[in-house]
Amino acid sequence: MHSIHMRRGVFSAALVLAVTLSTAAFAQKKYDTGATDTEIKIGNIMPYSGPASAYGVIGKTEEAYFRKINAEGGINGRKITFISYDDAYSPPKTVEQARKLVESDEVLLIFQSLGTPPNSAIQKYMNSKKVPQLFVATGATKWDDPKNFPWTMGWQPNYQTESRIYAKYILKERPNAKIAILYQNDDYGKDYVKGLKDGLGAKATSMIVAEESYEVTQPTIDSNIVKLKSTDADVFFNVTTPKFAAQTIKKMNEIGWKPMHFLNNVSVSIGSVMKPAGFEASQGIISSNYYKDPTDPQWKDDPAMKAWNAFLDKYYPEANRTDSAVMYGYIVAQGLVHVLKACGDDLTRVNVMKQAANIKDFEPGGLLPGVKANTSATDFAPLSQLQLMRFKGESWELFGDVLSGDVSG
Template identity: 80%
Template sequence: MPAIHLRLGAFSAALALLALTASPSAAQKKYDTGASDTEIKIGNIMPYSGPASAYGVIGKTEDAFFRMINAEGGINGRKINFISYDDAYTPPKTVEQARKLVESDEVLLIFNSLGTPPNSAIQKYMNQKKVPQLFVATGATKWNDPKDFPWTMGWQPNYQSETQIYAKYILKNLPNAKIAVLYQNDDYGKDYLKGLKDGLGKQAASMIVAEDAYEVTEPTIDSHIVRLKASGADVFVNITTPKFAAQAIKKNAELGWKPLHFLNNVSASIGSVMKPAGFENAQGIISSQYLKDPTDPQWKNDPGMVALNQFLDKYYPDADRADASVMYAYTVAQGLVHVLKACGDDLTRANVMKQAASIHDLTLGGLLPGIKVNTSPTDFAPLSQLQLVRFKGQTWERFGDILSSDVGG
């Protein structure tokens, strides 16, 4: 009996010794290319020029945000080195910039690159290289495909769920509607269109009386609006990026065409769309939101809005606070900081994706009350809730409940 005790004692001692020798390696810092004891290299691609340049403010806001994070000591003691390039919203240029970021700059990940066609052009490359293509700035449904593209993740509510929500509203409130649709002739536009048709179901064929596609290279969409008005539609679903959205609102007013107007939320910015189009021309337009509107007085003393304004005062004083893209960038940058903090000292690309796919009920200051960030290894759609809004005066008014998408990936 004593011999057994002795053996167990020796075994315990050996285990204790093993634990002692193992603990330094267990706590060892782990890095992939782009991360070290002192910095985390983050790549980004934005249309600072070209037809979608209104979105360039997203990259500028993110740059300012990471300067603030660095001034406050960085993330777990590491400074963010944010490298952002212009692709002019042209996919071949996006490919060139992604290669530069991954192969020359050697970034840990590419964060929030903008646009459906640009991100589609680099999705296979990023997944082959096993470099995170994280929180892409596009609501295309295809970013939620962890099985086939485990290195790509979206951020905002997906386009199909948004137009499904509009379709439900139309079916309930205007069952005899005649719908005209204008959409951008690419993956972004077609994704929204699919959601609308899926939401209308078997009634889509009879209710949609006109659909017209425009190319992003067209200088103006006036002729498309003239054609759609001629269809006799009393509902207009406007699937356009900011420049064209403002043109459409203006042209409708010029023609005296007053359908019930639904505007996709990627162009619901007061600063870059509604104001240039003319507030008087935008009355009654319906859209959807998941972010607080910085121009809405109800958020004046809201802690999240106060924090945004303090950040802008110090790090980006020239920002147009009426531009929804500023709030978007601020919020998604907070999302990235959450993921990087969660990574601790394991700054490998695999752990970045693991932490990004393990977000539970995260509330961020810029999100509307009740809207939370959630992901899982099988669900790469961080945000999936929206609230309908109607334009009144110089701002958006929320109405109805927070609506959840019932669209899968």
């Protein structure tokens, strides 16, 4: 009898010990390659040289923001090591740099690699390696595909979302419009056109009277514009990158074609589009945005804008504050910090993606009022709201409500 009691006693003691151990294990820190008690290694790929080098300031802004975070004590006591490489916007080079970051630098994740072709080139690799390709710097719709690419996530409102917002506005303001479209003949251009058609719904076939595509290698799109004017369209959707956007505005002014003009948000730069095209020729053009324009006087006393300026004064004083890319980099860097903080002591790649897919009404400083980041396990598009704006005088003026690009909405 005595021995049974003994055994039972030993058994319950063992059970208590087992429970205690598992609780301790549960509270233990968990790391994947690239994270330790003191450090989190983040990889990044930017076009610091080549045709898209103007975007290099995004990487510089992010690097400066992480220096600020480190100076303030890091993320839950860990410092960020930010390793950023140049790919000159060349996909084969992107592949090379991604391999280097994952296999020799051993980063925890790659954050904000820039451009649609460069990210397309590494998407399969990142997913097969199960390394997060987080908050990529491109608005292509395909980054929101958690089922097929659970390790890739976008950040900014995607091109189809943006087009659907224009479609809503056209249906409301010009229900009988005749629409002409000019678009770049690649994934970026086609994404925008699809969004517009989805947004117009059943009316797309009757409303769209002309679609013209152009190649990036064309010296000019003047003939495309002349052709589109001949259709008598009274609404024009301009899906072009900055060089061609400026040409379009100029040519339309020259030949006296004055439809309601929608310009995609990737070409709203005053310095590289509106000014070269001529402010006179640019009046009344409609586009959209989701973050505060640093040149807009309405934000001069805004606390978020003051914080942005204070950050630049201290960590990136040489930044060009009229360049909206600096604001863009600042906002998305806050997004990464938010996710890493949420990971707590579980800095595994699985948990990084889990936290990235669990963002609720997050408002980094710099977004327009009412714009919030939200994700879920089935929604990998953090930002999906925009506000319309119209070019007036020498600047953009926001108007209307903050709109969402849901097809149903």
